[in-house]
Structure formats: structure tokens, C-alpha cells
Amino acid sequence: MSIQIRIKKGVEQGLIDFLKFLLTNEKVSAVFTLRKTPKEGVYDYGLITDSEMLTDAVPLHPLMPVNAGQELSRFTPMKKPVAAVIKPCELRSFIELVKRAQGSMENFLLISYTCAGCFRFDVSLEDQGNKHLSDYWKAVERGENPEGIRETCTVCEYFVPINGDVTVKLIGEKFNDEAVLIFHTKKAEEMAEGFEGERSEVEQFSDKIGSLTEKRRSEKIKLFDRIGKEMKGLGGMIDVFGRCIKCHGCSRVCPICLCILCDFESSLFDYDVSQIEKELLRKGAMRLPTDTILYQIGRMNHMSFSCVGCGMCTEVCPANISVSAIFLRTGEETAKLFDYVPGRDIEEPVPVTVYKEDELSTLGEE
Amino acid sequence: MKDISNKGALIPVKGGVRKTILEFAKSLLREGVFDGILISMRVPAKDSYAWVLIKDPSFIDKATPLAPIIAVQGAKALKSFTRKGKGSMKIAAVMRPCEIRATVELVKLNQIHLENITLISIDCPGALPMSYYIKNPEDGEKDFNDLFSGKDRTVSTRAVCQICDHFSILPSCDLHFGLTGEEGEGVFLIPNSEKGERILKEMKIKSSETLTDWKNSVKELIEERKKQRAERFQEVKSMVAGFDSMLDTFAKCIGCHNCQSACPICYCRLCYFDSAVSKQDSDFILQKARRRGGISFPVDRILFHVGRMSHMSLSCVSCGVCSDACPVSIPVADVFSYVADQTQGTFEYRSGEDIEEAIPVAQYQLEEVRGVEELIKQAEE
Numbered sequence: 001m002s003i004q005i006r007i008k009k010g011v012e013q014g015l016i017d018f019l020k021f022l023l024t025n026e027k028v029s030a031v032f033t034l035r036k037t038p039k040e041g042v043y044d045y046g047l048i049t050d051s052e053m054l055t056d057a058v059p060l061h062p063l064m065p066v067n068a069g070q071e072l073s074r075f076t077p078m079k080k081p082v083a084a085v086i087k088p089c090e091l092r093s094f095i096e097l098v099k100r101a102q103g104s105m106e107n108f109l110l111i112s113y114t115c116a117g118c119f120r121f122d123v124s125l126e127d128q129g130n131k132h133l134s135d136y137w138k139a140v141e142r143g144e145n146p147e148g149i150r151e152t153c154t155v156c157e158y159f160v161p162i163n164g165d166v167t168v169k170l171i172g173e174k175f176n177d178e179a180v181l182i183f184h185t186k187k188a189e190e191m192a193e194g195f196e197g198e199r200s201e202v203e204q205f206s207d208k209i210g211s212l213t214e215k216r217r218s219e220k221i222k223l224f225d226r227i228g229k230e231m232k233g234l235g236g237m238i239d240v241f242g243r244c245i246k247c248h249g250c251s252r253v254c255p256i257c258l259c260i261l262c263d264f265e266s267s268l269f270d271y272d273v274s275q276i277e278k279e280l281l282r283k284g285a286m287r288l289p290t291d292t293i294l295y296q297i298g299r300m301n302h303m304s305f306s307c308v309g310c311g312m313c314t315e316v317c318p319a320n321i322s323v324s325a326i327f328l329r330t331g332e333e334t335a336k337l338f339d340y341v342p343g344r345d346i347e348e349p350v351p352v353t354v355y356k357e358d359e360l361s362t363l364g365e366e
Numbered sequence: 367m368k369d370i371s372n373k374g375a376l377i378p379v380k381g382g383v384r385k386t387i388l389e390f391a392k393s394l395l396r397e398g399v400f401d402g403i404l405i406s407m408r409v410p411a412k413d414s415y416a417w418v419l420i421k422d423p424s425f426i427d428k429a430t431p432l433a434p435i436i437a438v439q440g441a442k443a444l445k446s447f448t449r450k451g452k453g454s455m456k457i458a459a460v461m462r463p464c465e466i467r468a469t470v471e472l473v474k475l476n477q478i479h480l481e482n483i484t485l486i487s488i489d490c491p492g493a494l495p496m497s498y499y500i501k502n503p504e505d506g507e508k509d510f511n512d513l514f515s516g517k518d519r520t521v522s523t524r525a526v527c528q529i530c531d532h533f534s535i536l537p538s539c540d541l542h543f544g545l546t547g548e549e550g551e552g553v554f555l556i557p558n559s560e561k562g563e564r565i566l567k568e569m570k571i572k573s574s575e576t577l578t579d580w581k582n583s584v585k586e587l588i589e590e591r592k593k594q595r596a597e598r599f600q601e602v603k604s605m606v607a608g609f610d611s612m613l614d615t616f617a618k619c620i621g622c623h624n625c626q627s628a629c630p631i632c633y634c635r636l637c638y639f640d641s642a643v644s645k646q647d648s649d650f651i652l653q654k655a656r657r658r659g660g661i662s663f664p665v666d667r668i669l670f671h672v673g674r675m676s677h678m679s680l681s682c683v684s685c686g687v688c689s690d691a692c693p694v695s696i697p698v699a700d701v702f703s704y705v706a707d708q709t710q711g712t713f714e715y716r717s718g719e720d721i722e723e724a725i726p727v728a729q730y731q732l733e734e735v736r737g738v739e740e741l742i743k744q745a746e747e
Binding site: 029030032035037038039042044045046047048049050052053065066071074075076077078079080121125235238239240242243245246247248249252253260261265266267270271272273274276277280281284285286287288289290292315316317318319320 | 402404409410411413414416417418419420421422424425437438442443446447448449450451452453454455479496497500501613614617618620621622623624627628635636640641642645646647648649651652655656659660661662663664690691692693694695
């Protein structure tokens with residue numbers, strides 16, 4: 001049975017107060033959150049142990065410099081309790097990584113919030129005077145898609161956290177006056193013992209959550225339709241991925257791409273010069289380095305099942321390819337066949353890791 | 367270091383300099399002087415360029431010598447097929463001078479086998495920032511054409527291109543196209559090695575034209591660029607002076623390592639900073655956080671840049687692909703070029719110029735640690 005705590009303060013301050021409470025009462029050893037850096041307009045994730053340093057925390061700031069799910073998994077198992085404020089898609093990535101034995105959720109108090117999306121890097125870096133930021137919060141209150149968010153954020157329908165310990169209500173709420181925190185798990189409730197605020201049964205989310213979900217679903221159909229047309233056939237793939245420079249930044253920032261050394265960077269793809277020469281004789285001309293499209297398809301094959309559409313890949317692409325929307329589309333289409341939603345449930349196995357005898361019986365019949 | 371030839375051939379220009387170079391490339395294939403030409407080509411969607419190895423001369427018409435952008439550093443294209451050994455085909459690579467310099471460094475690092483490869487360079491007016499070009503390729507085409515033809519010299523090239531003093535013939539290239547700056551005057555084809563001389567002989571081209579004027583104009587621009595380079599480096603110096611400045615310069619870094627993966631010199635298959643060795647235990651991270659009250663993620667971002675710098679700056683050719691690849695617009699190339707000038711200067715080494723000259727870290731000189739011994743002695747006393 002969940003409870004909610006209402007704090008009569010702006011939501012960010014209310015949340016920071018809770019984090020301070022956890023830290024000063026030694027309920028956690030550290031807090032993982034977004035924070036301001038000494039450089040103006042630059043934010044990073046920090047692991048904070050000194051409660052004084054929480055003054056710089058901006059846990060709800062709409063930016064994802066790195067996917068926090070990836071970062072958290074990297075230094076787990078955590079041996080001491082840590083509270084982490086992360087976005088719903090970061091939480092889902094973390095769960096996917098844990099399913100793949102890349103991390104452990106033990107000792108984490110996972111706090112998330114109804115997320116309206118995060119800024120693209122260019123928007124965030126050029127946001128002089130925080131104009132975009134103030135518009136962002138107005139849109140969140142109205143339950144609309146804010147300007148300047150990532151392409152996949154505009155079509156994200158999993159923006160209400162599934163699975164976290166604590167949820168902070170944001171979309172469609174009066175968050176300038178009050179902070180409402182929902183405690184879903186026993187662990188979370190115990191941690192909140194002694195924290196001041198008005199306790200009550202959990203009230204429903206704002207209606208605006210439903211309307212934003214509908215809006216985003218219809219936007220997604222449009223976006224996926226467009227991508228489907230652009231990507232049609234090998235010609236379409238060449239048009240879309242032709243400008244890929246093979247930096248593989250997409251795979252490095254992808255929380256799901258967990259391989260330390262990607263196959264496509266391994267010696268498997270170091271061709272003997274004779275192989276290239278043979279290919280050249282056959283084709284008359286060939287692109288070098290090779291396997292530009294194969295890399296994309298290969299990566300898609302390996303991770304798109306678990307793609308949460310966090311958008312990191314698009315952000316780091318120097319060639320400005322809509323990687324995230326493309327991969328999310330493929331991922332959702334394939335995951336649908338297995339009634340799978342990445343990050344929905346830690347108990348739900350990734351489809352490729354379980355084999356069912358009858359699952360291939362219809363192959364070829366259609 | 368060898369001298370640059372004083373004689374070259376003057377090739378009449380028909381339909382633009384680049385078209386003329388393409389015709390030459392085509393004749394090289396037709397005459398059987400080469401089995402393949404590595405050259406850049408606009409991708410089918412027309413929004414970028416890729417390296418293409420061409421055997422069939424009919425594909426040459428679609429190529430573009432000297433693309434407006436450096437999407438993939440040419441040395442990486444060469445590495446992709448000769449990393450494991452030399453080929454049997456005779457290949458000519460038409461590249462920018464900085465790509466040839468990176469090639470030379472990779473040869474020294476045993477990543478490119480150059481035996482059957484001939485390096486052809488072209489006077490380079492610089493390259494456009496990749497993001498600018500991709501946003502609007504047609505504007506980019508126009509800008510670069512104006513720049514290349516000399517019609518408009520104010521076109522904004524990448525920051526490192528604006529201060530590049532290695533834009534022309536290098537001791538390490540075999541053949542070089544020297545641009546006279548004006549359309550219709552012809553283009554110099556300059557043999558710069560035995561390989562280069564042999565090609566002209568096979569093509570029955572005589573290099574009898576004296577290059578004094580062209581050389582002087584190149585020299586003039588080099589001097590100008592050297593001045594600009596020194597001025598720019600005064601600014602960059604403050605960006606990396608001390609830890610706080612480094613922290614400020616790289617504050618926006620998200621640790622994606624695009625700079626490293628785009629860099630032609632960073633050839634490690636698995637960067638140390640991406641390896642399992644650099645994964646840190648949660649207790650260790652918590653301990654580090656406690657020492658300062660908080661720790662930033664991803665961890666060791668500054669260490670990554672300093673580490674990369676110490677590994678590759680002796681070979682850095684200031685090609686600028688790291689800046690192009692940075693998703694948060696950090697002037698990586700400016701910083702690395704500046705540091706490279708310092709480290710290379712210490713050993714009087716110029717990256718990519720002389721293929722015979724060993725990379726300083728690859729050779730040990732007895733005297734070079736004498737100073738260190740002194741320091742240790744002093745410390746002990």
C-alpha cells in the first residue's frame with residue numbers, strides 16, 4: 001500500500017529537503033542527482049555525500065548529459081544505501097541492464113518523476129537567460145510537450161515511472177507551491193519515517209497525464225510512419241545512414257549496448273587486404289571503411305529489443321542522424337511481437353534470452 | 367629532411383580544378399598506372415562525403431577530390447584496408463595534406479602498410495565544420511566552391527583550418543597538385559618522390575615548369591598562418607593552464623569519447639578508458655566522493671583527455687575531426703593542436719613530415735633522462 005507525502009514548498013525544494021533528510025539522518029550514504037556545475041549553464045550527475053552540496057542539486061532539471069542508468073550500473077553492486085533521482089527512461093535502462101547481469105539495484109532508493117522530456121544538447125547549451133527553461137516548466141504545468149526536447153521525448157509514452165521506489169508528481173501539477181512524493185515500496189516508506197509533511201493515501205495523477213499520453217501516441221504513429229518511408233529498403237537505409245562516420249558514439253552512450261568491445265571494433269572486422277581487393281574487383285568501386293550499414297543493422301539486432309528511446313545516441317551523433325527514433329521504432333515493433341516492454345518489469349526476461357518451442361512454428365507461413 | 371622539388375608540370379585546367387584532377391585520376395586508371403584510386407565521393411543522399419576505392423574508371427566522374435568536409439579522416443580509410451599488411455594492387459590515395467600526415471604517423475605506428483600506395487595531395491583551402499555542412503549541404507557546396515576557386519576567401523572554415531600551416535606540399539607526399547589561385551591558369555603537378563617521378567614518366571608528363579612563384583605564394587601564406595597560429599595559441603594556452611582551466615574547458619564533456627574514435631592517431635582497438643580496467647568499485651567511488659563531498663559523473667573525464675593527450679599528441683596533425691565529432695562543441699582540436707605543438711617542439715619532431723623520422727617515444731636516447739637523474743639526486747639530498 002503506497003502513501004503520499006505533500007510538502008508545502010516548490011517541488012524541487014521539497015525534493016531536495018527530502019534528499020537532505022535522507023543524508024543528514026544517515027538513511028543513505030550518498031545521493032545521486034543532477035546538479036549545477038561551477039560553469040554557467042553546464043550540469044552534470046553527481047554522487048553527493050555532503051548535504052551542504054545539495055544546494056547545487058537540480059534533481060528535476062530537464063537534461064540528460066549521460067544516461068544515469070548506464071552510470072549507476074557501472075559502479076554497482078552498491079554496498080551502502082544510495083538515493084538516486086533519475087528519469088523514467090533511465091530507470092528502465094537500469095532495469096534492462098540488471099536483467100543482463102550488468103548491475104544490481106540492491107541498496108538503491110530509486111526516485112523518479114513524471115517526466116515531460118529533456119532538452120537536446122544544443123538547446124540546453126544555447127539557453128541564454130534560461131528562456132527555454134522557464135517555457136519548459138510552463139508546458140509541464142499545462143501537460144504539453146515542451147519546446148526543445150529530444151525527438152524521442154516528444155513521442156515517449158512511458159513518462160510515468162514504472163518500478164521506482166518514489167515518484168515525484170510533476171506533469172499537470174501545481175508544483176510551484178507544493179511537492180507531492182509518492183512512496184511505492186516498503187523500503188521507501190521506512191526511509192521517509194520522520195520526514196515532515198502531510199501524509200495521505202495516494203491521490204490520482206492529473207488528467208493531463210492521460211491527454212499527454214494520447215497526444216504522444218498519435219505523434220509517435222506519425223514519426224514512425226515518416227521514418228518507415230525514409231528507411232524503406234536498402235536504398236532508404238543508405239540514404240539515412242550514408243552520412244554515418246562510424247565513430248560509434250551511439251553505441252558508447254547507449255545504456256543497452258553493454259559490450260566492452262563492440263564486434264564492429266574487434267579484429268573480426270579487420271579484413272585482409274586480399275579480401276578488400278577481391279571485393280573491389282567484383283564491384284568496381286567500394287566505400288572505405290566498410291560495413292557502415294552493417295554496423296547499424298547489427299547494433300539494432302543486438303539491442304533494439306531493450307531500447308528505451310532515451311535519445312542519447314541522437315544527441316552524440318556528429319552526423320545528425322535520428323538514430324534514437326529509428327532504433328526505437330524497430331525496437332518497439334519487434335518487442336510488440338513478444339508483448340515485451342523494456343524496463344517494465346525486472347522479472348520479465350528479455351525475449352531473446354528465453355526460447356519457446358512453438359515460437360518459430362509460424363515462420364515462413366505468412 | 368628532403369627538399370621540395372623546384373620543377374613541376376603545368377596542367378591546363380578544363381571545367382574547374384577538381385574536374386581536371388579527376389581527369390588525371392581517370393587516366394591513371396586507364397593507363398594502368400594504378401589499379402585503384404582512393405578518393406572522396408558525395409554520398410547518395412548528398413548530405414556528406416565518404417571515401418571510395420575505385421577500380422572502374424567510370425566511377426571517377428562521381429568522385430570529388432577534396433570534399434568540403436572531412437567526414438572520415440583519410441588515414442582511417444587507408445588503415446581500414448592495409449592494417450593487416452600490404453596489398454598487391456597499386457593504389458593512389460588523393461587526400462588533404464593533414465590526412466597524408468596522419469597516414470605517415472600511422473605507418474610509423476604500424477597501422478598502415480604503404481608499400482603499394484602512392485600519396486597524392488592537393489593545396490587545401492581548409493574544410494567546413496561538418497555540422498554546418500550537414501545542416502544545409504547546398505549552402506556548404508556553394509561556400510566551399512567559392513573558397514576553393516578563390517572567389518571568396520572569407521568563408522568560415524574549421525577553427526584549426528584557419529591556423530593551419532601545413533596546407534600545401536609536404537615532404538611525405540609523392541605527388542602534389544599546387545593551385546595557382548586563379549581559374550584558367552592551370553594547376554601544377556609536382557613530383558615529390560621517386561614514386562611521383564615514375565608516375566609522371568609513365569604518364570609521359572614533363573615537369574619543366576619552374577615553381578618559384580607558386581612556392582613564394584605558399585610561403586607567404588604559411589608565414590601569415592604561423593602568425594595567426596601563434597596568436598590563437600595565446601588564447602588556447604589560458605584554456606589549459608592548470609587543472610582549474612582544464613576543468614573549465616572540458617566542463618561540458620559527457621565522456622562519449624567521440625573525439626578519440628574519430629581521431630586518426632588514436633588507433634587502440636579498445637581505449638584504456640573504455641576498458642574493464644577503468645571500471646571502479648562502488649566503495650572506491652564513495653570514498654572519492656566523501657573526500658570532496660561529491661563526485662562528478664562520468665568519472666575521470668579530465669583524466670581521459672589528459673591521458674589521450676599524452677598518448678597521441680606527439681603524432682597529432684591538427685586535422686580537427688575531434689572538434690567535428692564533439693556533441694557539446696568543446697574546441698578539442700584547438701586544445702590538442704596547442705599541446706601537440708608544445709610536445710612535438712620539445713623533441714623537435716614534426717608529425718607526418720618525414721616518414722624516416724621515428725616518433726620520439728619509440729626511440730630512447732641515453733642523454734634524455736640525464737636531467738631526470740639530476741632531479742632525483744637533488745631530491746635525495
